[in-house]
Amino acid sequence: AQTVTQSQPEMSVQEAETVTLSCTYDTSESDYYLFWYKQPPSRQMILVIRQEAYKQQNATENRFSVNFQKAAKSFSLKISDSQLGDAAMYFCAYKRPDDKIIFGKGTRLHILP
């Protein structure tokens, strides 16, 4: 069965600094999608970034980028120039070819002013 592991329950970063959130996953599939979702206290699950497994190039969205290592089954999220509004729970997620999404347990990110 596929699993998603986020080994950092909580992290803190100084405002304007860079932080990296870790995620590993387990699958025997070759074609799948990976996502990072952000869930602020408002509860809305917001898509941060997505990566298609067959694309070797790492995805980037403004201050957010990923380091996708397919062979190692690793998918980390880097947030540059951290802002107070980045404070939230961050979930790593794996989407199977049948459309089912498996989520990790999340990493709570604190931004220190």
Place this chain on the structure above:
Amino acid sequence: DAGVTQSPTHLIKTRGQQVTLRCSPKSGHDTVSWYQQALGQGPQFIFQYYEEEERQRGNFPDRFSGHQFPNYSSELNVNALLLGDSALYLCASSSLLKDTQYFGPGTRLTVL
């Protein structure tokens, strides 16, 4: 363009009661998935609806059932509520087998 909407926002029920939660998908989407998120946990997949039929299901008992209407909106029904059913229920919409599911704001269910 409205995103995914859910109602109600909050709900309080007692054990043994039944509850219905509602979801309207994002415009252009035909697939609705439901997730249960317990406090401090990641969302768990309940089931997915496409063309008014349950397409696949996670490890949830038959007390959890759903429906999809011709306009693609969906309902989640939970019968014989247990204390452990207290959670945030998230609805996500997508186009079938496309890459991204978009989430609604959730319904917070409290069972007393």
